[in-house]
Amino acid sequence: MSLRLRATPELVAEAWLKTVVxxxxxxxxPKDNTSWAASGFVTLATVGGTPNAYVPLRDPVMSVDCWAVNKQSQKPPWNxxxxLAEAIVAACQDHQTIARTVALPTGYPAAQVKSAYVTGDPRRVYSDPSSYAHYLIPGLVIAWTEVPS
Structure with a gap:
């Protein structure tokens, strides 16, 4: 018996965030920061949420980290x-463009994002030994459903 691939919170959040940044x-x-030094980078992880028990609606809480590095200096490029963090917050406030269908990797069903909002303001994370600038969005909630295949 082969398992059907299902959308996951990380896949959906990553796909939606790619439409923003x-x-x-x-x-x-990525270990090699030369590929993202000019633009910065965003990482994410699921930190909470509960799947709806009665309808196939998911609304996980994601932790979002925004990174930047200056290869010519040890001074973190905070701005x-x-x-990056403020672009994500702004996208959550642009209610007319939040809802959209996002494509997931090959073999996974698409997902329909219904809403997205942040649960806290972005904040600096200090004491990174690599001199990276690091902002944290403590909670990004993305409500979504799988698109029926």
Missing amino acids: GDRVATSL KAAA
Whole structure:
């Protein structure tokens, strides 16, 4: 018996965030920062939420980390990381464009994003030993359903 691939909170959040900040989103930070030094990078992780018991609606809470690095200096580029975080907050406030269908990797069903909002303001995360600028959005809630195939 083969299992059917299902959408996951990380896949849906990553796909939706890519519509906001471009193709610089993943669940982990690339080890080689040369590929994202010019633009910054966004990582995410599921930190909460409960699937609806009666309808196929999901609304996980995601932790979103925005990163920036300056390869020519040890001074963290705080404004670049903050700009990524603020772009995500602004997208959550643009209610007319939040709802959309997002494509997931091959073999997975698409997902329909219904709503997205943040549960806290972005904040600086200090004491990164690599001199990266790091902003945290403590909660991004994305409500979604799988698109029936």
